[in-house]
């Protein structure tokens with residue numbers, strides 16, 4: 001008998017309007033542009049959601065070159081917040097997104113709590129934006145970013161400020177570069193986050209032995225790709241055990257079985273990042289692989305396997 005598969009997930013169950021995804025496969029911030037760049041490659045409307053490049057109040061050029069280095073099973077990046085700025089995003093990108101079926105989440109970054117709140121205000125009530133993802137976790141910018149993500153009080157402060165400036169669902173993206181990610185997760189959940197994304201990149205660096213200098217212009221970058229997967233999976237497991245809001249798993253997800261591992265660890269959805277640079281179809285391939293797995297295992301509803309490895 002043909003199975004009717006239900007892959008839908010609700011990522012903001014405590015929020016009035018909610019954030020219902022048709023399926024759990026999202027693309028991660030900074031690895032899928034504004035979605036528009038990929039729309040000619042495959043039917044991006046089939047994805048669960050798209051998270052756009054980290055957005056700031058003013059346009060930014062990002063860090064100095066070189067900004068990318070390959071590592072065994074991964075990559076280092078120190079792109080920083082190269083982006084078009086919130087005003088251009090609202091004027092040029094949101095009207096395109098408003099015509100899409102796939103929800104778009106805007107990833108936001110500020111240097112101060114006030115800046116996060118101001119940025120949030122600019123994005124509130126704009127058609128085409130389904131939710132915000134607050135990045136308190138970037139390891140390669142001078143101000144803000146990671147500082148907010150490593151102190152529970154500051155993390156809660158940013159979350160509360162963003163929540164009070166918007167009617168949209170708010171996801172908070174955590175850094176792995178902290179001693180106790182679960183306590184940060186609890187702080188942002190208590191401050192009103194609707195869901196938590198785990199993880200951003202892990203701090204890393206490389207040295208060019210010929211020039212005897214750090215390889216990245218910014219010296220320190222963020223490690224991503226398959227190399228970080230076991231770390232990310234473990235953190236998803238820890239965070240999912242500490243909070244009662246949805247967790248979105250991210251970090252090294254390259255195949256459907258990677259994604260299913262994160263879901264079994266407690267993630268309600270997954271984000272595909274670095275894999276997009278190797279195969280731009282990755283997210284769709286992962287979605288199809290999850291569907292195949294569900295058919296093979298006779299799983300009707302994806303929620304049946306969320307967190308099963310925890311029991």
Ligand SMILES: Cc1cc2nc3c(=O)[nH]c(=O)nc-3n(C[C@H](O)[C@H](O)[C@H](O)COP(=O)(O)O)c2cc1C
Pocket residue numbers: 028029030031053054055077079080081107135173199200201223224225226228250251252253271272273274275
């Ligand atoms: C080139 C590049 C740019 C990124 N830019 C952002 C960003 O602007 N905001 C953000 O929250 N995360 C950013 N990230 C982090 C990713 O969204 C993701 O959390 C991380 O790479 C781990 O997932 P992955 O191993 O699947 O890539 C970036 C990652 C890469 C590789």
